Amino acid sequence: MSFLSAHWLWLLLAVAALLAWHIVVSLRRERYAARLASASTLASVLPMRPQWWRRHVPAALLLLTLTGMVVALGRPAMSTQVPRERATIMLAIDVSNSMAATDISPNRLAAAKQGAQAFVDQLPPRINLGLVSFSGSAAVLVPPTTDREAVRSAINSLQLGPATAIGEGIYASLQAITTIGERLTDTGQTPPPAAIVLISDGETTRGRPNSQAAQAAKEAHVPVDTIAYGTPNGTLDVGGQLIPVPVNEPALRQIADQTGGSHHKATSGDELTSIYKGLGSSIGYRKEFREVTPAFVGASLGLGLAAAAFALAFGRRLP
Structure with a gap:
């Protein structure tokens, strides 16, 4: 929680002073009553003291009322997630042959498809979402x-293909983002913010290098969130021969760092789905502070009424 007019919170010191004053007065009253109680003649004529809660509860409610009013003056606001109305996200998925490795059940590509569907479910409906697949080359599928x-x-x-061209996947995504941005500019609208979510298990073996593509994304102010998918012990059965296809996490981390995106590592289908959902929440929504002053005003009013009712019912006077 934050406060839009936090300078009013200094008044809480006054509430604390009232609390201290109430404690001091109560202690003095108890000491005075104790001295009177020692005189048996006075004790026989003095009325029975009211129970302690009849005196302290109204005071406590009143102090809570004042506290709520001061907090309301501070204009409290709480952070909440608001769906983005306009944004462009490109989902770039590696479909190189290494994605057929079965170190992740049933295989990397099948699990990646399932995770991607979870990502689609997580996004607000008004966000523009596109899809790029890349192996030895890249193609904008949607x-x-x-x-x-x-x-x-x-x-x-999605179908498997030979080689891996991560850089081309980024360039194809950037081109799709540029195209929709130009279309909106022609209609007098401001191009929306954009991001690329890229999943891969390998390193570039064809096409332009990762660093060049990442630099292009950085210059376009498009962060690339990368997901390294697979395990270091992944293998691919090629004609009865097991070929090692370990995930290359450092290469993907470097892309994310260079473009200002986030990097994640998934070694199972469940982890990938969880990462996708998290990215959907962070990319598809923005944090916005919304003022909740009326709630504190209402609570303070309720506490004030309770204090007055309690005092009139048991003390025959307002606190």
């Missing part, structure tokens, strides 16, 4: 769109 069924269908149809 340009940025709000049509989620088109993206789902394209994810399910």
Whole structure:
């Protein structure tokens, strides 16, 4: 919680002073009553003292009322997630042959498809989402769109291919983002913020280098969130021969660091799904502080009424 007018909170010192004054007065009253109680003649004529809670509860409620009012003056605000109305996200998925490795059940690509569907579910409906697949080359399967069924269908149809061109996957994503930005500019609208979510298990073996593509993304102010998918012990069965296909996490981490994106590592389908959902929440939503002053005003009013009712019922006077 934060406060939009925090300078009013200094008044809490006055509330604390009232609390201290009430404690001092109560202690003095108890000491005075104790001295009177020692005189049997006075004790026989003095009325029975009221129970302690009849005196302290109204005071406590009143102090809580004042505290709530001071907090309300400070204009409290709470952080909440608000769906982004306009944004472009490109999902770039590696479909190189190494994604057929079975170190992740049933294999890397099948689990990646499932995780990607979870990512689609997490995004607000008004965000533009596109899909790029890359192996030895890259292709824009779905340009940025709000049509989620088109993206789902394209994810399910992903097919394996030879080699890996991570840099080309980034360039293809940037081109799709630029195209929709130019289209919006032509209609007088400001291009929305954009991001790339890239999943891969390997290192670039074809096309432009990762560093060059990452620099292009940085210059376009498009962060690339990378997910290294697979295990260091992954192997691929090629004609009965097991070929090692370990995940290359450092290469993907470098892309994220260079572009200002985030880097994640997934060694199972469940981890990948969890990462995708987290990215959907962070990319698809923005944090916004919303003022909750009325709630504190209402609570203070309720406490004040309770203090007055309690005091009138048991003390025959207002606190």
